[in-house]
Amino acid sequence: MKRIQLWSCGGGRQSAGIAALIVEGYLPKPDHVCMVALESEFRQVWPYVNRYIRPAMQALGVPFTAIPRAKYATKDIWGGADGKSLLLPAHSNQSGQASKLPEFCSGEWKREVAKRWASEQDGWKARGVDNWVGISWEERERRRGQRQAWLKPVYPLLDMRPTDVSGCLSAVEGVGWPMPPRSRCSFCPNQSDAEWAELSEAEFLAACDLEDEVRAIDPHAYFHKALIPLRDVTLQPKADGPLFTGGCSAGMCY
Numbered sequence: 001m002k003r004i005q006l007w008s009c010g011g012g013r014q015s016a017g018i019a020a021l022i023v024e025g026y027l028p029k030p031d032h033v034c035m036v037a038l039e040s041e042f043r044q045v046w047p048y049v050n051r052y053i054r055p056a057m058q059a060l061g062v063p064f065t066a067i068p069r070a071k072y073a074t075k076d077i078w079g080g081a082d083g084k085s086l087l088l089p090a091h092s093n094q095s096g097q098a099s100k101l102p103e104f105c106s107g108e109w110k111r112e113v114a115k116r117w118a119s120e121q122d123g124w125k126a127r128g129v130d131n132w133v134g135i136s137w138e139e140r141e142r143r144r145g146q147r148q149a150w151l152k153p154v155y156p157l158l159d160m161r162p163t164d165v166s167g168c169l170s171a172v173e174g175v176g177w178p179m180p181p182r183s184r185c186s187f188c189p190n191q192s193d194a195e196w197a198e199l200s201e202a203e204f205l206a207a208c209d210l211e212d213e214v215r216a217i218d219p220h221a222y223f224h225k226a227l228i229p230l231r232d233v234t235l236q237p238k239a240d241g242p243l244f245t246g247g248c249s250a251g252m253c254y
Helices: 013-023 045-061 105-120 137-142 155-158 165-174 194-199 199-217
Strands: 004-008 032-037 064-068 128-133 153-154
Touching: 004 105, 013 045, 013 155, 013 165, 032 045, 032 105, 064 105, 105 128, 105 153, 137 155, 155 194
Parallel strands: 004 032, 004 128, 032 064, 128 153
Antiparallel strands: none
16 A cells, blocks of 8 residues: 655745755655644745745645644643753753753654644555655755654655755746745744844744743743843844855754
């Protein structure tokens, strides 16, 4: 019995590249596309998906499902065995030096949510699911092995058509779409100054408020690399270079 080909779309550069490569016939059509609706995405992410990626897939007869994180996620900002571990990759000075906390949010809010949703689909567990994840070539060390018999991670940008972020953007340009935003939450600590500056005033203030809540529990945690409260930071967008580099490695959030 043929396994279900499920692409977990992240809504950013790699995802736009995968969609473009499917449109051009360089990648096969998946059976289904899903994307987790986090309700905290940078405001340009979903408009791009709904204007270009979703219609392109639907034109090819591929269903596209937006999965509500609120329905399937079991953790919010805090997790761990004691429920006190911050899931965000915040900057920290707890050791006396600048450091970075591990990133667990993408796994809890995207990978696990997509898995729970897929497990509910009629007959999918019996057939098995190949879950496409958009990690590009320069982040190939982020490949994960299979954890469950019915759900297998598959990496189209590594194994089907090895492609880096530049190749993804070239594919997007080739189908005539504008450059996609980098997929991220509006409060993500992995943002560069240029990306923080892209936020609307409302997004930025909401990120500051969330940081205040986090720091009330963990005063060593900061959303900005300067290790001062975000609302006190003087952003220097030009110092971080072009937006192309982003504030984190490619593939962090697909």
